[in-house]
Amino acid sequence: MVGVAQCLDVARGGAASICWYELWKEAVMGVLSTRLTEKFAVPYPFVCAGMGFAGGTSELAVAVTGAGGIGAVGAALMPAGRLREIIHEIRAGVGEAPFHINLITYFDNTEHLQVCVEERVPAVSFHWGHPPARQIEQLRTAGVSVWEQVGSAEAAERAVEDGVEVVVAQGWEAGGHNYGGLPTMVGVPAVVDAVGGRALVLAAGGITDGRQVAAALCLGADGVWVGTRLVASTEAHVHPEHHCRLVACRGEDTVRTAVFGPEWPDFNPMRVQRDRVVSEWHDRLNEVPTDRAALEQVGTTVFQGEPTVLRKFNVLPPVPGTEGDWEEMPWLMGQGVGLVRDVKPAGDIVREMVGEAERTLARFRDGGTSGTLKG
Structure with missing residues (x-):
């Protein structure tokens, strides 16, 4: 199979679309092919959560996209000029492969939106409130895919009615700003039932290893939205003390x-x-x-x-x-x-999680019944 790193090397030489397509074409024949991988032509249904500060540089986005997922930049309150610089840095690293810019609806995003439109970013995700319809229209008119993180099936309905194409169903377990009213195991299928026929659905909250990736796909999600596990990566823009606490902390x-x-x-x-x-x-x-x-x-x-x-x-x-x-x-x-046991490069995290998910799903497909992975 063509390696992602090889594809990116070729991309910098000008043949990005052909090589990335070959990688994607091989990957979609596998266990983890979903509507998300097909729509965005990525190998894996794995999306980096939008995280201000931890994901406020280009490094994490490049690492996740480079490993076959969809990276993210948490724009938060950064100056619009800095956001433009980061977008350029990402494209220098991964060519035309997809990523998303995460905006917090609670704040004034006028300048950030203009940058996203001018730069024709692949996707913009909104968190903490439903964006005005005019902003959704502004982005979609520019060819930018619009995503929204929601905490209920009702919020998902409203998002899709106004033109949101990808809904992130956030469960109670999620870290950071969280208004999920239900645990992921309950909230995701509720959102899938409500809007899955009209929009893609990503599962968010408590997803830190491949078994949970597999579970999310079985719940009907088109992909996973991963935050905490990627904060425990070498590319995350966090204090070393944060890494120490992530490894030592329990879910309780x-x-x-x-x-x-x-x-x-x-x-x-x-x-x-x-x-x-x-x-x-x-x-x-x-x-x-x-x-x-x-x-x-x-x-x-x-x-x-x-x-x-x-x-x-x-x-x-x-x-x-x-x-x-x-x-x-x-x-x-x-x-x-509680399932985070080490800090390592984000690319390794992506590959390990999707690999474990593939093995988990394949085991049941092949008639296995053991609750513990072997080999």
Whole structure:
């Protein structure tokens, strides 16, 4: 089989479409062929979650797309000019292979949308609220595929009615900002039943190994949306302490809380590790102060290129260069973290997860009944 790395080498030489197509053509004959792999001509139904900060550079997107999935950039609050630079960096790394730009609907995305339209990015995904119909139309008119992350079948219905083509069904288990009302095992088939005939559906929440990829596909999803496992990659833009906590943490050690960012009550809750500040305040959220100026300093970081003071209950996750009291920080992670046992390159993670998914599905296809993979 043609290797992805070989394809990318050829891509830089100008024959990207032929080589990438050959890789895709071989892959779609396998177990993991779905409507997602067919629509976007990718080998695997594996999508990197849109993650601000952790996915706020080109490295993670290039690694995931380069391994045969669909990479992502979490634009969050980055300057629009920086987003354009990152898009160029991704294309320098993977040619015309697909990726998506993730925007937070809660914020003003006018400039980011204009960049995405001008650059003709393959896809834009929205999170935390339904985007205005005019934005969906603006993107689709430019040939950009529009995705939306939802927490219910009802929200999925509204998204598809307004022209969203890919719905990300977020389960309760998901890390970071989370408004999933049901666990992934229940929410995904509900969304599939509601809109699966009109849109593609991705499963999100708690998907950290290949067995869960296989399960998501059996639930009717066209692919998986993976966050926490990719935060534990060498390309993720996170502080080394975050990596240490991901490997050490259990799923039971996370909680969905509104402790962080109380000045933005509509931009909560989010699933994080239960560190000291969460343990002390989660059960008395009505007492959390919202006047940032009056809060004590707990650290410093660099935000949008500027030194920034971090005050208690700050919503900014630690990145390289952040300093302070780690027990006062938001460590974003989903309940699947208990299955994260190491930090490794994102490409290896993609290949391992899809490989395990293929073996799991093939075992049942071939009549196997054992609950444990062998060999």
